[in-house]
Amino acid sequence: MNAKIKRLSKRQQKRYLLREAEKVLQNLLITNKALPTGDQLEAAVSVRYNEILIKS
Numbered sequence: 001m002n003a004k005i006k007r008l009s010k011r012q013q014k015r016y017l018l019r020e021a022e023k024v025l026q027n028l029l030i031t032n033k034a035l036p037t038g039d040q041l042e043a044a045v046s047v048r049y050n051e052i053l054i055k056s
Helices: 002-007 010-031 038-055
Strands: none
Touching: 010 038
16 A cells, blocks of 8 residues: 555545544544544544554
Protein backbone atom coordinates (compact mmCIF):
# COMPACT_ATOMS: atom_id res chain seq x y z
CA MET A 1 0.00 0.00 0.00
CA ASN A 2 2.84 2.43 0.72
CA ALA A 3 4.10 2.34 -2.87
CA LYS A 4 0.57 3.07 -4.04
CA ILE A 5 0.29 6.13 -1.83
CA LYS A 6 3.66 7.50 -2.89
CA ARG A 7 2.65 7.35 -6.56
CA LEU A 8 -0.47 9.44 -5.97
CA SER A 9 -0.51 13.20 -6.42
CA LYS A 10 -0.99 15.35 -3.32
CA ARG A 11 -4.64 15.87 -4.23
CA GLN A 12 -5.19 12.14 -4.64
CA GLN A 13 -3.40 11.46 -1.34
CA LYS A 14 -5.78 13.85 0.43
CA ARG A 15 -8.80 12.17 -1.15
CA TYR A 16 -7.47 8.76 -0.10
CA LEU A 17 -7.01 9.94 3.49
CA LEU A 18 -10.52 11.41 3.52
CA ARG A 19 -11.97 8.11 2.32
CA GLU A 20 -10.09 6.30 5.07
CA ALA A 21 -11.43 8.79 7.64
CA GLU A 22 -14.96 8.14 6.37
CA LYS A 23 -14.44 4.40 6.82
CA VAL A 24 -13.29 4.96 10.41
CA LEU A 25 -16.36 7.11 11.08
CA GLN A 26 -18.68 4.49 9.62
CA ASN A 27 -17.10 1.79 11.79
CA LEU A 28 -17.49 3.95 14.90
CA LEU A 29 -21.14 4.63 14.12
CA ILE A 30 -21.83 0.94 13.51
CA THR A 31 -20.07 -0.32 16.65
CA ASN A 32 -21.31 2.33 19.10
CA LYS A 33 -24.92 2.52 20.15
CA ALA A 34 -24.49 6.18 21.07
CA LEU A 35 -22.99 8.84 18.85
CA PRO A 36 -19.21 9.02 19.27
CA THR A 37 -17.76 12.08 20.94
CA GLY A 38 -15.40 14.45 19.20
CA ASP A 39 -12.49 13.00 21.14
CA GLN A 40 -13.35 9.47 20.04
CA LEU A 41 -13.57 10.58 16.42
CA GLU A 42 -10.28 12.43 16.59
CA ALA A 43 -8.52 9.50 18.24
CA ALA A 44 -9.83 6.95 15.75
CA VAL A 45 -8.96 9.04 12.70
CA SER A 46 -5.54 9.89 14.12
CA VAL A 47 -4.75 6.22 14.66
CA ARG A 48 -5.70 5.34 11.08
CA TYR A 49 -3.82 8.33 9.68
CA ASN A 50 -0.69 7.33 11.59
CA GLU A 51 -1.00 3.74 10.36
CA ILE A 52 -1.08 4.99 6.78
CA LEU A 53 1.89 7.32 7.29
CA ILE A 54 3.98 4.61 8.94
CA LYS A 55 3.36 2.27 6.00
CA SER A 56 4.39 4.91 3.47
